[in-house]
Amino acid sequence: MTATLEATDLRKQFAIGRPAIDGVSFAVPAGEIVVLLGPSGCGKTTTLRCVAGLEHPTGGEIAIGGKVVSQPERGILVPPRARDLGMVFQSYAVWPHMTVRQNVVYPLKHRKISRTDASKKVDEVLALVGLSEYADRSVVALSGGQMQRVALARSMVYRPQLLLLDEPLSNLDAKLRLRLRDDLRVILKQTGMTALYVTHDQAEAVVLGDRIGVMRDGKLLQIGSPDEIYNRPADLFVANFTGATNELAGTLIARNGQFGTVDFGGGRCGEAALLQQLNPGDKVRIALRPENIAIGRQDGANSYTAGIVDRRYQGTQTVYDIDLFGHRLEALELGTAARHAIGVETPVCLPREACWAYRDQGPLSYD
Template sequence: MTATLEVTALSKRFAIGRPAVDGVSFAVPRGEIVVLLGPSGCGKTTTLRCVAGLEHPTGGEISISGKLVSSPARGVLVPPRARDLGMVFQSYAVWPHMTVRQNVSYPLKHRKIARNEASHRVDEVLELVGLTEYADRPVVALSGGQMQRVALARSLVYRPQLLLLDEPLSNLDAKLRLRLRDDLRVILKQTGMTALYVTHDQAEAVVLGDRIGVMRDGRLLQIGTPHAIYNRPVDLFVANFTGATNELAGTLVECNGAFGVVDFGDGRRGEAALLQPLGPGDKVRVALRPENIAIGRQDGSNAFTAKVIDRRYQGTQTVYDIELFGNRLEALELGTAARHPVGVEAPVSLSREACWAYRDTGPSSYE
């Protein structure tokens, strides 16, 4: 039976510096996959290690299936082995002198499971991860992706309440990472496993997660569905980190419900979605994804002319650098032909729904 996970006001402070985890709260319902996403040093792995019991929190509480497993204030600290967890790490951590079957069956040796039942479970999980035909091979004869599947199977075979995964695909080459990323969600959903997954890769988070939590400097900035994270970022950092790398600075001059009119200087104005409480006169930064800049079209309220200053043809798409309002922006256009030559003035259209206005607090929050 899989578990629910509840993390409440979790904090972890090491000897010096700011807290590694600073008041993080979230819940993972039974059968859901939650991904913690953020740059190196943001606190996501420390959070996962606190859930595992490998780090001792400074404050807050952690409950698994309603049972309190960590609460410094109450003197509760259940050891890792008593939390009924499975863990998959960056390194494969397989036993090199064993076969695939021996590796997968190892966790069952210390549990009171009949031999026939243990054999059945091993066969079942090997089929699940696609390794049935490799069962009797030495594990060192496998590829990196296959070894990571062994590690996953070993973590699933004893049917833990909760599965924790710490960047398990980061040591694989790009092609294997893509293949296993897609398979991993299918495997977890087939088992109904509740999972907490840590990564710095945005595409990985979107493919795997039912919900994504974006972290920075030990804090959880936003948690929501992939659609919400990508289309309603709560602040400029979340927008930048998830791919809205273009920014335009301006002044909000008018508010019309969920949208506002932004003056970009010299009387050039456009509309943007207001994703924070803002009012006329506020300085703003408008975040915009490269794929949401349409070159060669001039429709809607945000129709302008920009100069193409560079382009990079990539086969199935072309990335353009354009100059708009004195800013260098990146635009991405799908298709196998590069349509716009360098040096030309081209019409551009920016959907107001894809222009997100945030309060300007100085240098980009992403820096």
């Protein structure tokens, strides 16, 4: 039976350095997929390992299905085998000397299930992951994507109350990763399983997650739907990490509700959406996605002229480097033809709702 997961003020301190997890709180309702997203070393895998019981938290509480499984202050630490979890690792972790069916049935051998029922469960889960015709094939004869499907089937065959997935697609080549990414969400939703998924890949998080939690330096910066994370990032790091890689520095000189006027220097001003509490006189940084810069068009308050410095034709789209009043920005334009030549001046528009203003706290660091 699928269950809820709740982590409250979760902390993990290793012997030296800053905490690996620093006061992280979130909840995963039954049947929901929550993705923890962030760069290497942000604490996302340590969080997942604490939920699994493979790491011992130094503070906070973890509850699965309403039952507390970890609370160091009260000496509660339920071992991994008693938490009724399924886990899919980055490596395939299949037994190479077994067939697909033998790998998948293995977890059922230690449970009180008849051979007939076990065979039925294996058939059902192999059909779910698209491996029915490979049931009696040795796993070493499978592709990487198929082996990861075996690992997924093995983790789900006994219907655990919670499924944990630690970057399960990162060892696959790009084409397989895209295919299995799309299939994985369908599989999880068909089972109604509660899942906690860890990745550093923004596109993977957006496709798979009902909600995404962005982590940095052991802290959970924001958790929300993919739309909220993508279109209303809580701070400059979340915006930058999820693809708003362009930055412009300026000073907020006026505000009007959710928008403000920013002075970029040299007599140039523009309008931006205020996603933090900001006041006139505050130094700000504007985050802007490459795909939101309109080249060859002037429309609205943020219309300027920019120079095309470089371009990279990619078949279905072209990426341009533009010089906008001394700042080098990246702009992406869809289409199978590159429309703008290097060295020319062209109109550009930065839609004010796509320019997100945050308090300027200096250059970002991913360390």
